[in-house]
Amino acid sequence: MADLTTKIGTLTLKNPIMPASGTFSEELAEVFHLDTIGAHVTKTITRGKRAGNPMPRVCEVGGAMLNSIGIPSKGAEWFVKNVVPFYADYDAPLVISISANTADEFARFAEEVSVPGVAAIEVNISCPNIEDDGKAFAMRPGPTGDVIRKMRSATSLPLWAKLSPNTGEVVEVAQAAEAAGADALVTANTMLAMAIDSRTGCVRLGNIMGGLSGPALRPITLRMTYQCARAVAIPVIGCGGISAIDDVLEYLIAGARAVQVGTATFISPTTMPRLVRELEQALVGRGLPSVDALIGTVEVAYEAITLAEYA
Amino acid sequence: MSASLCVVPDSISAGAPRPPSIHEVGARIKSHEWVNGEYRLLVLDAPASILNCEPGQFFHLLCPQTDRFQPYLRRPMSIYSFDAARGTLSFLYKVAGAGTGALAELQPGATLNIVGPLGKGFEIRPEWQRPLLLARGVGLATLAPLARECARLDRPLTAVCSARSPELLMSTDLFRSYGAEVITVTDAEGNSGVESLTTLIERLIRSRGIDAFFTCGSARLMRMLQEMGARHGIVGQVALEQQMACGIGMCQACVRPFRRETGAVNLRVCREGPVFDLQEVL
Ligand SMILES: Cc1cc2nc3c(=O)[nH]c(=O)nc-3n(C[C@H](O)[C@H](O)[C@H](O)COP(=O)(O)OP(=O)(O)OC[C@H]3O[C@@H](n4cnc5c(N)ncnc54)[C@H](O)[C@@H]3O)c2cc1C
Ligand SMILES: Cc1cc2nc3c(=O)[nH]c(=O)nc-3n(C[C@H](O)[C@H](O)[C@H](O)COP(=O)(O)O)c2cc1C
Ligand code: FES
Numbered sequence: 155m156a157d158l159t160t161k162i163g164t165l166t167l168k169n170p171i172m173p174a175s176g177t178f179s180e181e182l183a184e185v186f187h188l189d190t191i192g193a194h195v196t197k198t199i200t201r202g203k204r205a206g207n208p209m210p211r212v213c214e215v216g217g218a219m220l221n222s223i224g225i226p227s228k229g230a231e232w233f234v235k236n237v238v239p240f241y242a243d244y245d246a247p248l249v250i251s252i253s254a255n256t257a258d259e260f261a262r263f264a265e266e267v268s269v270p271g272v273a274a275i276e277v278n279i280s281c282p283n284i285e286d287d288g289k290a291f292a293m294r295p296g297p298t299g300d301v302i303r304k305m306r307s308a309t310s311l312p313l314w315a316k317l318s319p320n321t322g323e324v325v326e327v328a329q330a331a332e333a334a335g336a337d338a339l340v341t342a343n344t345m346l347a348m349a350i351d352s353r354t355g356c357v358r359l360g361n362i363m364g365g366l367s368g369p370a371l372r373p374i375t376l377r378m379t380y381q382c383a384r385a386v387a388i389p390v391i392g393c394g395g396i397s398a399i400d401d402v403l404e405y406l407i408a409g410a411r412a413v414q415v416g417t418a419t420f421i422s423p424t425t426m427p428r429l430v431r432e433l434e435q436a437l438v439g440r441g442l443p444s445v446d447a448l449i450g451t452v453e454v455a456y457e458a459i460t461l462a463e464y465a
Numbered sequence: 466m467s468a469s470l471c472v473v474p475d476s477i478s479a480g481a482p483r484p485p486s487i488h489e490v491g492a493r494i495k496s497h498e499w500v501n502g503e504y505r506l507l508v509l510d511a512p513a514s515i516l517n518c519e520p521g522q523f524f525h526l527l528c529p530q531t532d533r534f535q536p537y538l539r540r541p542m543s544i545y546s547f548d549a550a551r552g553t554l555s556f557l558y559k560v561a562g563a564g565t566g567a568l569a570e571l572q573p574g575a576t577l578n579i580v581g582p583l584g585k586g587f588e589i590r591p592e593w594q595r596p597l598l599l600a601r602g603v604g605l606a607t608l609a610p611l612a613r614e615c616a617r618l619d620r621p622l623t624a625v626c627s628a629r630s631p632e633l634l635m636s637t638d639l640f641r642s643y644g645a646e647v648i649t650v651t652d653a654e655g656n657s658g659v660e661s662l663t664t665l666i667e668r669l670i671r672s673r674g675i676d677a678f679f680t681c682g683s684a685r686l687m688r689m690l691q692e693m694g695a696r697h698g699i700v701g702q703v704a705l706e707q708q709m710a711c712g713i714g715m716c717q718a719c720v721r722p723f724r725r726e727t728g729a730v731n732l733r734v735c736r737e738g739p740v741f742d743l744q745e746v747l
Contacts, residue, residue, distance in 0.1 A: 181714035
């Protein structure tokens with residue numbers, strides 16, 4: 155037996171495997187018992203109703219996928235009344251993901267959804283900031299800090315900032331979120347991408363561009379996880395391309411305290427319970443007593459030989 | 466799309482955790498034959514746990530990686546037949562692109578990973594005593610279990626089957642074996658157009674007393690039936706297709722707009738469908 159529990163700030167998860175926002179919903183309870191996993195993370199919601207993007211909303215690209223689902227939402231009130239109670243039957247903490255157009259709206263929204271039954275708020279700052287020419291908040295440290303700071307004074311729930319791989323300032327954004335009072339980071343969301351059908355010459359997503367997810371994203375989000383885990387003291391939750399147990403181990407070794415599984419659940423809806431089982435076996439196999447014993451153990455190997463200089 | 470469109474209907478109720486009803490299993494291929502130049506019949510040995518199906522439901526198939534094709538997402542496929550007593554489940558599919566191309570390479574004895582049964586199937590209401598089924602293309606596969614259900618419920622069925630050519634008319638013998646009256650039309654014979662079909666179905670409504678429509682496989686024929694249904698006060702159901710990612714209801718990839726009392730709503734084809742009220746489709 156190995157101890158699979160992990161702490162994300164004040165929350166203790168029974169294991170470090172949880173879903174990624176937008177790839178999980180109540181319907182998965184018809185596939186496996188939802189208390190098998192460490193936490194429940196809901197699809198991002200907005201305060202008002204939204205329809206989402208035009209079709210087609212997904213396409214596959216060489217062992218990965220693009221999506222431009224957008225954020226269809228029935229609004230905050232409906233969510234609190236209908237979705238939050240569903241999860242009350244489970245022990246796993248409920249993390250709800252929210253998005254908004256401005257930092258003030260984020261704060262107001264955080265207050266509204268700070269209701270009994272919600273254990274933490276994941277802040278989807280990969281959405282466009284209408285006060286910054288539509289640039290995503292998570293692109294830069296300033297807007298990221300603004301959102302988290304305003305939310306921090308609006309709710310006492312733990313705040314998880316979900317970062318974007320589209321920024322060149324990962325470490326600065328991570329540190330801004332931490333300084334503003336974030337309790338954890340999630341690394342990361344999808345990477346902006348596109349696909350064209352060369353036969354017809356048509357773009358393959360209704361929204362033209364969409365987010366890349368699945369195995370192809372993993373080296374990028376793993377790198378972000380490593381960078382963030384070294385740069386901040388708050389827990390980092392790895393996310394991107396996880397489908398096999400080795401992927402989970404990779405993220406933990408890089409410094410993640412937990413991981414989120416997204417697209418893999420579409421390919422195999424039983425991925426998460428399988429990873430929980432296999433994680434236990436992997437730790438036992440390595441003679442490790444706990445998940446904690448593996449976290450952040452990455453070794454950097456240096457080649458001893460000196461490379462020849464170009465003449 | 467207007468901003469008033471909302472998604473996820475109020476179908477999810479809070480409640481105690483239920484036992485799993487959707488299963489991911491590996492099923493052994495029993496046989497896998499071409500039925501004509503375009504379609505293959507795939508028969509699987511399936512455990513009883515997944516054979517509690519409704520006509521119109523579907524499975525999500527994990528097509529294999531082959532030298533020629535590397536599909537990533539699963540592919541949705543209607544149940545062509547299911548038999549709990551014999552432990553078999555079959556699909557009738559058209560070889561189209563990467564997913565079905567890879568599927569077609571699987572040999573008997575190989576294992577196929579499938580998830581299901583998924584979605585909401587047909588509902589044959591008690592007042593629907595004299596149904597008519599109109600199928601084209603893959604619709605001939607999707608509507609096959611419905612024909613069996615009509616036979617079980619003792620509802621005399623008329624099946625109008627349409628295809629490009631007589632060679633592509635599948636399932637007609639199966640429909641007949643369920644006691645259905647089968648009428649075939651094809652593009653090759655020039656009797657499958659909307660005009661000819663309208664005349665034909667008008668005649669059937671009068672002579673057979675048709676009181677319900679079921680259709681699948683053609684948007685054009687669905688529109689035709691919507692129009693005829695509105696004119697004659699005949700209701701019905703349609704099985705729709707839409708590109709999917711999860712197949713279970715999590716991702717919102719598969720939504721389409723429908724007419725409801727409250728206005729237009731986006732519903733998930735994989736979850737609220739694939740079978741919908743004929744007149745609700747926008
Ligand atoms: C509920 C449902 C039931 C179906 N039942 C049958 C059936 O019984 N027999 C049959 O032959 N076909 C059926 N189809 C269509 C079948 O899913 C597609 O033909 C198949 O996905 C094509 O995949 P591909 O990789 O071969 O083609 P590609 O064109 O290469 O596929 C590319 C992508 O588009 C998607 N796609 C392409 N065509 C369709 C389509 N018509 N509907 C949904 N997604 C599509 C694929 O899933 C894939 O993600 C059904 C579709 C749905 C939604
Ligand atoms: C269909 C789909 C919808 C998503 N929706 C959201 C969302 O609403 N909010 C969010 O923060 N991330 C969303 N994501 C991103 C995932 O949560 C995750 O960050 C990303 O997919 C990378 O992980 P993966 O490779 O394991 O899928 C979505 C991803 C997919 C594929
Ligand atoms: S395919 Fe994911 S919701 Fe229908």
